[in-house]
Amino acid sequence: MPSRSGPARRGASKGRGVSSRKGGGRSPRKTLRSAGKATRGKSFSAGMPRSRFLPLLTVWFLAVLALASLLYWNGGTEKPPPKPAANKATSTGQSSVPKPRMADPPAKQPEAGPVAGSRTPSPKGGEPGGKEPGTREPARTTAPAGKPLIEPPPPFHSRDIPIDQPKEPARKPDSITLSALRPGVPPGTAPPPPSPVPAPVAKVAIVIDxxxxxxxxxxKFLSIPLPLSFAILPNQRHTAExxxxxxxxxxxxxLHLPMEPQGYPKMDPGSGALLTSMSRGRLRRTLLAALDSTPYFIGVNNHMGSKFTENTPSMRVVMSELRHRKLFFLDxxxxGDSVGFxxxxxxxxxARxxxxxxxxxxxxEAVQSQVDQLIRKAKIEGTxxxxxxxxxxxxxALIExxxxxxxxxxxxVPSSELMIVPSRRVGGRD
Structure with a gap:
């Protein structure tokens, strides 16, 4: 059996000495065992007290808790892709509005935004959405599915029409709205309807010969704002003009057609006049020459002709040509004995x-009196x-x-409007 070390020997000898001094009957081996147990219990309790072990245990527990917190909030060294807003709202019970991404290509279509008014919890203690305290979040609108989050600027619109309302077709303002703008009419009260403009009670036509x-x-007569009719003599210097x-x-x-008057030749009707002494052929040639002096004639009235208009055979030549050319006749x-009408x-x-x-x-005074008589006759007879x-x-007188x-x-009105049109042809021979 190997020899013991120095301390063991000294302990053994010391034990033996003690036991021998006290006179105990223990064996040396039992004495050493009991001494070793006593030494181990004394060193544990005295060398490592509980007041020093508890702080060490607390530090270790806090270190583990801090490590777990970091792993929980940061999610590891590599962050997973963000989940859709709808899934996050389902898991957390809240919803958030994603920030617009200005650099996203047009081809990418983000998913539908969450419900408006939701707030995103901040992991850093700031305001919702991860913003710094004191900063204001710009206004956002919920983008429908299939459309980009950043809408293009709206087209130009009138400031009077709200952007979110469609334009309505222009309509006439109500009379109540207009009444509020009129003095003397209380708001909300419709003004009396305007008096209707009465229709003309009579018509007159004026021919200037x-x-x-x-x-x-x-x-000068053309400058009068009235539809006057111009009766023009043939074979004159400015007839056509x-x-x-x-x-x-x-x-x-x-055509102001000259015709033979009573007292001819002392009373001269002018160049191109129709005379009762002319043959039927000459009457027709003279009449055609007068009618062809301008293409703008729509009717004929007689100049003088107090004798010619009483002659039925001569007037038949005139009426035959007027019917052929579809012209009216103003007598x-x-x-008073004219047969023209x-x-x-x-x-x-x-005719008329x-x-x-x-x-x-x-x-x-005389001309003004005749104008008054014209008005009275029109009101009585209608025309x-x-x-x-x-x-x-x-x-x-006409200007006034x-x-x-x-x-x-x-x-x-023009003179043609007052012509009396026969319902049917009564007769007549050429």
Whole structure:
């Protein structure tokens, strides 16, 4: 058996000495065992007290807890891809609004955004969504599925129309809205409807004879804002020119056909007049020459002709040609025995007799009196036709009569509108 070390020997000898001194009956081996146990219990309790072991255990527990916290919040060294907003809202019970990504390509279509008004928990103690405290989040709109989160700027719109409302077609404002803008009408009260403009109670037509010699006078009558009819003499210096000018101003053009008067040749009707002494062929040739002087004639009225219009055979030649050319006839009624209107009806030609001479007496008072008579006759009978001449007093009376006709509610119309059209042709022979 190997020899013991120095300390063991000393302990053994010391034990033996002790036991021998006290006179115990123990064996040396039992003495050493009991001494070893006593030594081990004393060193554990005295060398490592519990007050020093508990802090070490606490530090170790806190270290493990900190490591677990870091692993929980950071999710490891490599972050997994973010889950869709809908799944996150389902797992956490809350929803968040994803931040717009300006660099995303157009091809990528983000999923539908979460419910508006939800908040995202902040892991760092800041405001929802991971923002720093004190910063404001820009306004966001929930993007529908299939559309980019960042919408293009809206098109230009009027400031009066909200962006989120479609434009409505323009409509007339209500009368109640207009009443609020009118003085004297309380808001919310509809104003009385405007008085309707009454329809004209009568119509008049005015024919001015004897044009063809003076162009400037014709222009003055063209400046009157009334639909006057221009009766132009044939074979005059400005016959064709005045006819074309009147037609360009939308005025009706009549042939003022010279006819033989009573007292001929002392009373001269002028160049190209129709005479009772002419043969049928000569009458027709003279008439055709007058009608062909301008293409703008739509009707014929007689110049003088107090003798010719009483002659039925001569007037039949005229009526035959007017029917052929589809022109109307205005009987100037220079004689009470004229057969012109009756023969025109017989031939089925639109015709009418003159009602008023405006300027038989060349004074302002007389002409104005004739205008008043024209208005009265039109109101009584419904229509009336007047004939005047290119005199200064007639021009003045018609200029002043523009407002007068409006005040009397009498319409001035072209002469063709007042022609009497026969229902059917009564007869007539060429």
């Amino acid at each position: 004897d044009f063809g010699q003076n162009l400037e006078v014709a222009k 005045i006819a074309e000018l009147a037609h360009a101003h939308h005025r009706e053009v009549l 100037s009624a220079t004689t 009756a023969l025109a009806r017989e031939y089925g030609i639109p 007799k003159r009602d008023i001479f405006l300027d038989h007496t060349l004074t302002d 009336a036709l007047a004939i005047g001449h290119p005199h200064e007093v007639t021009l003045k 009569g523009v407002d007068r006709f409006k005040e009397e509610n009498v319409a001035v």
